[in-house]
Amino acid sequence: MNQKTFSDWRIEAAVMQIEGRAFIDGAPRHASTEKTFPCVSPIDGRVLARVAACGEADVDAAVATARRAFETQSWAGMNPRDRKAVLLRWAALIREHRDELALLETLDTGKPIGDTTAIDVPAAVQCIEWYAEAIDKVGGEVVPADHHLVGLVTREPVGVVAAVVPWNFPLLMAAWKFAPALAVGNSVILKPSEKSPLTAVRIAQLAHEAGFPPGVFNVVPGGAEPGRLLALHHGVDCIAFTGSTRTGKAIMECAAKSNLKRVWLELGGKSPNIVLPDCPDLDRAAKAAADAIFFNMGEVCTAGSRLLVHRDIKDAFIAKVVAAARAYEPGHPLDPAVTMGAIVDRIQFERVLAYIEAGRREGRLVTGGAPVREETGGFYLQPTVFEVKPDATIAREEIFGPVLSVIEFDNVDDAVRIANDTEYGLAAAVWSGDLTTAHEVARRLRAGTVWINGYGEGGGEMSFPFGGYKQSGNGRDKSLHAFDKYTELKSTIVRLR
Known part of the structure; x- marks a missing residue:
């Protein structure tokens, strides 16, 4: 249980150094145009940091490095237990930096510090650990085919996954996307909301420290433009989005206009x-x-x-x-x-x-x-x-x-x-x-x-699938069912005689 006082947190907030650059190809970088936008705290209206306003060149760079990482198999080609080890190191680093990340989340979104320390950050850690532990325990199928055949059904990573996430639970909703996507071997480009970009940038640095190969986990902050560009990009194989139904419909339209990338949507509710x-x-x-x-x-x-x-x-x-x-x-x-x-x-x-x-x-x-x-x-x-x-x-x-x-x-x-x-x-x-x-x-x-x-x-x-009916979206976050979103099923049929 965190014993820090109101005064303790205010002192830490006053001296905190905040990174606002994007994270592409294993390193922080400014937007190619040098443009930034102010990250304003809803607590008191003060500017916390200037954050990179990524545009087309930055999205192209992130997609190119994610594609290169995928095709060279620097991550996807690892044995499942080796990917698990890196993910668990990442989860441990996030846990180690819990207070820093909770403070960033609170300053950025206005969420109570009691919630970010007890719920948001620990739940994100649990999510990463859960999928890390699951990945070397999920197998394929042997099909009961005719006796002269051997039929195998295997899962393969879909490729480059874009995750566009909301501002209400910035770190946790991102983890629900990137944890299963990374666990099965995809490269990921995370686009946080412009209202709450700070924890995404910080965990990218921790991912690099944990041992992710360059290009496997990238973060492109900005307004609506990076999300639209990712949805339209022919180099993105899958886009997973949490947010409004209106924006979800726009993302689906962009996917249809481009390469028919997989689109997974977790949208609104009126429960x-x-x-x-x-x-x-x-x-x-x-x-x-x-x-x-x-x-x-x-x-x-x-x-x-x-x-x-x-x-x-x-x-x-x-x-x-x-x-x-x-x-x-x-x-x-x-x-x-x-x-x-x-x-x-x-x-x-x-x-x-x-x-x-x-x-x-x-x-x-x-x-x-x-x-x-x-x-x-x-x-x-x-x-x-x-x-x-x-x-x-x-x-x-x-x-x-x-x-x-x-x-x-x-x-x-x-x-x-x-x-x-x-x-x-x-x-x-x-x-x-x-x-x-x-x-x-x-x-x-x-x-x-x-x-x-x-x-x-x-x-x-994590064992309960999460998602909705009707215009609340499609697909499911959490649980083993989330792997369905980020993998392709392949049938391999061997003729014995």
Whole structure:
């Protein structure tokens, strides 16, 4: 357990040296144009660093070195146990630099330091270790073919993988992409969000220190342009993206216009959290409902942003949720006691405020709804709860902020209908004391993850596949199923006679 105080973290933040260059072919480098962009902390609005604004020449260089590394088999040609050893050294270095990386993540995104030290960095380490340990234990198949044939099915790395990742969990979401991709022998180009590029650059340096051959792991920061160029690039074999549905559609279009590269998308969500009147523990359900939307300032793709509550218990349950929301009073993210930090930047802050105004017009504001700590220069919002109809704007569109929509229903069929009436299908939950009812509802919910009598449990377990139905995307992160995204299946057929 980290024992550093608020004062300790502020001192470390004041003296921290931050690297903002790209990482290509085993070394840091400036953008070819020398252009940079300011990396601004949402905590207080100060510029943390100038970061390389990569463009076409930089993307071309990253793809060329990744391709060269793949074709020379400097990484893909290693024995699986040797790749495992390098990945485990990398994980150990990340663990060793946990506080530095957690501090970078907090300064960059506004996440509470208690979360980045206890969740974000350890979970990224666990992800790398999990795939490192899995890779020399996953085999192929011997096909039961005709007796004059021997049929083998083997997996091969797809080649050059581009990973375009979001700003809400910058290090962890990146690890969900690059860990399985690297484990099976691919070269990787990581494009972090321009809102949160700092940990990506730092772990690239640690990857080199761990023994990755040059060109195997590259980082190209920048705005939307590097991501678009990677999606269009004929030298990229696969692109894995986590972010908005709109951007995911654009990436798929770019892939279709170029070389039909594999496209894997983990997109938005508007997840329903259903509380039936026979819920076995309303206090625990209310606390879970608050955590489901206010953890990480609501900047979570699986956030339980739609709380569906039966008419008979609605008023009492809303009161319990409001009480639980008091534990999420926004504060300085470097204070270990703080549970809610800052919204990632001004653009997102103003976007959430606009949704709050829409909520005021279309529903009843129950609590919150106002900016706080404005004197700091940072972007802080109260945890906010509305009571709305199912067709309200804030009940249908992904907000990515601490805004909860409470929706009343009359019966189970009504709840399932409202829950599934969305373009998304990432996550859902149902609370019931009747296990038969709970299972039957879970089966009817169109979502990639469904919790029963909980919300968010198992998020740190790598064995559960993660992804969504409908416009929440395709493919699965985590688990052995992630290897399907970054490998090609080859059938080898040998004629014996």
